[in-house]
Amino acid sequence: MNINSFKLFCDVVRCHSFSQGAKLNGITQSAASQAINHLEKEFGAQLIDRRRRPFNLTAEGELCYEGLCDILHRYETIKAGIGSLRSTVSGLVRVAAIYSVGLHNMNRAMQTFMTLHPRAKVRLEYLLPGKIYEAVLNDEVDMGVVSYPSESRGLSVIPLRDERMVLVCHPGHHLAGKPSVSLEDLDGEDFVAFDRELAICKELDRCLRVRRVVVRKVMEFDNIETIKQAVEIGAGLSILPEPTVQREVERGDLASVPLADCDLKRPIGIIHRQRKVFTPALTRFIEVLRGDAGRSAPAAAGRPGA
Numbered sequence: 001m002n003i004n005s006f007k008l009f010c011d012v013v014r015c016h017s018f019s020q021g022a023k024l025n026g027i028t029q030s031a032a033s034q035a036i037n038h039l040e041k042e043f044g045a046q047l048i049d050r051r052r053r054p055f056n057l058t059a060e061g062e063l064c065y066e067g068l069c070d071i072l073h074r075y076e077t078i079k080a081g082i083g084s085l086r087s088t089v090s091g092l093v094r095v096a097a098i099y100s101v102g103l104h105n106m107n108r109a110m111q112t113f114m115t116l117h118p119r120a121k122v123r124l125e126y127l128l129p130g131k132i133y134e135a136v137l138n139d140e141v142d143m144g145v146v147s148y149p150s151e152s153r154g155l156s157v158i159p160l161r162d163e164r165m166v167l168v169c170h171p172g173h174h175l176a177g178k179p180s181v182s183l184e185d186l187d188g189e190d191f192v193a194f195d196r197e198l199a200i201c202k203e204l205d206r207c208l209r210v211r212r213v214v215v216r217k218v219m220e221f222d223n224i225e226t227i228k229q230a231v232e233i234g235a236g237l238s239i240l241p242e243p244t245v246q247r248e249v250e251r252g253d254l255a256s257v258p259l260a261d262c263d264l265k266r267p268i269g270i271i272h273r274q275r276k277v278f279t280p281a282l283t284r285f286i287e288v289l290r291g292d293a294g295r296s297a298p299a300a301a302g303r304p305g306a
Helices: 003-015 018-024 029-043 059-084 103-116 129-137 199-210 224-232 242-251 280-292
Strands: 091-097 120-126 143-147 155-169 190-194 216-221 238-241 255-257 265-273
Touching: 003 018, 003 029, 003 059, 018 029, 029 059, 091 103, 091 129, 091 280, 103 120, 103 280, 120 280, 129 143, 129 155, 129 265, 143 280, 155 224, 155 242, 155 280, 190 199, 190 224, 190 238, 216 224, 224 238, 224 242, 238 242, 242 255
Parallel strands: 091 120, 091 143, 190 216
Antiparallel strands: 143 265, 155 238, 155 255, 155 265
8 A cells, every 4th residue: 555545545535436536636547446455455354345326435444534534634734834844846837727817827927936936837727717627626726706795614725716797888989088977877788798607697686686776797708808708899889808808999890988886897816726735835835925916917718717
């Protein structure tokens, strides 16, 4: 028995899948099955009931899973502690982020981090919000960057920044030249909305409902870039995070107007597994992100996930 087989077993259980657990550990499904068979022989007990799909853990398997997770946590704590004694930060940081945090923002943070710590690396992928939560819970990534982050069983949140929401419209729209608008000014207007299952849509709908404002939702999209394109052709108004439209406003493709008497903001935060052992590299990368959070930069909100 070794740490690798412990991690493999815990990954298979956490993912409820031999193939996914094998993939996380860089081995074949057959090799994963053989390794767990060997583990069962070592303990002298059946740990996984394979007769059902998805499989179930036996009572011995439940006990084994809890114990091995604790051993892995202790091992990672020791490893991180040893690493913190070294002056050089190294290793891989695995990050998943929603697209609309901005390719520019994340790339800048990565460049800053790797300039400060040339022996460390960051692997960044852009995913839909739900996929990020799954990836963090399954330990496929070390951290996720999402909007409207929510703590849940097994997850903790580190606040990053709040982005002010503004009215966005075509430059020729009758509201475009105003110094500010109220939500009531949007009553009866054509509105390009977010898909209703997204947290940002639910928050906007709540605010409009409280103010008894009714808009005509002419289109619904799951990403900011497509909403901006619809607004650019005059399909309707929208309410978007100010940093995500900065470039278009500067070019004159869109107009943004502050919302009066309405402190609408989109929170951005980092999610990570509870009891996650922060390696020195992960700790330093989060410090870079939090330091960068106060800086305003145009965002490239190019794909799904608000």
